[in-house]
Amino acid sequence: MNLQQLRYVVATAEHRTMTDAARSLYIAQPALSRAIRDLERELGMTLFARSGRGVVVTAQGRRVIKLAREALDAVSEIEALASHGGSPEVELRIAATPSLEAGLAGRLVPAYNAEHPGVRVQIVRCDGREGVVTAIRESRADLGLTDLPVPTDLITHPLERQEIVLISPPGLDLPDPVPMGRLHGMRLALPTRGSARRRELDAMFGKFSVTPVVVLETDERNGWLNAVRSGQASLLWYRGLAEMAVRAGLVVRSLEPAVRRVIAVVHARKRLPLSAQDFLATAEKGSAA
Known part of the structure; x- marks a missing residue:
């Protein structure tokens, strides 16, 4: 087992088709399928059930993918430490709809930066709720601020009505x-x-x-x-x-x-970086005040 295989299974789980996952990884689809089969054989378990043109994550696969995401996140944090001499510049990317961007920039971000001045917050402006969902799914944002509902593959943290x-x-x-x-x-x-x-x-x-x-x-x-x-x-x-x-x-x-409308912070079902966890805590504390 290696990190490349872990990246492959995570991408396949996120895209739900081998074709889309391979495209996102810039590799040929047969090579991705072969790597997934090799890993399943090595682990002695089935991670994905083939369903028409797509794949469905099995119960065993969900556990493996959760751990794979945590491992890849940890590797990314270690690489960041190494590339910045132990003092990385931390960036937090938050996607927002145009109608909620002003509240994010004017209220939530200043409150967060007051507690975490070392984090640079980048607001990713998106074309409505669907744009926020896409930005998170494509890993262009760590968190999103939008109104509900959103698809069930995302986790929601309602803040206010x-x-x-x-x-x-x-x-x-x-x-x-x-x-x-x-x-x-x-x-x-x-x-x-x-x-x-x-x-x-x-x-x-x-x-x-x-x-x-x-x-x-x-x-x-x-x-x-x-x-x-x-x-x-x-x-x-x-x-x-x-x-x-x-x-x-x-x-x-x-x-x-x-x-x-219910306004919520949303994110993918994976281990969040510490900066995103801290932002969630600040946002939820502000909504409870």
């Missing part, structure tokens, strides 16, 4: 809270059509028989706010991130009935 509110230019004759029916015909800036966030909003509109006038479709936070500042449209956004809108002179109103 955030209310979705209506942010409008001043001068609109609207009550507070705004009945859902009043969104019918309202000029709105919305996420890009086809995105996970847009699908959820469209489902909400359908539930209440509401058809807004779509003025702008974008996943850029600044684009949304600029449309509201200029008086072109209103915006549905999280209340926890509405301080920026209030400072800009915009009006924030609740919806009736209220709509709330």
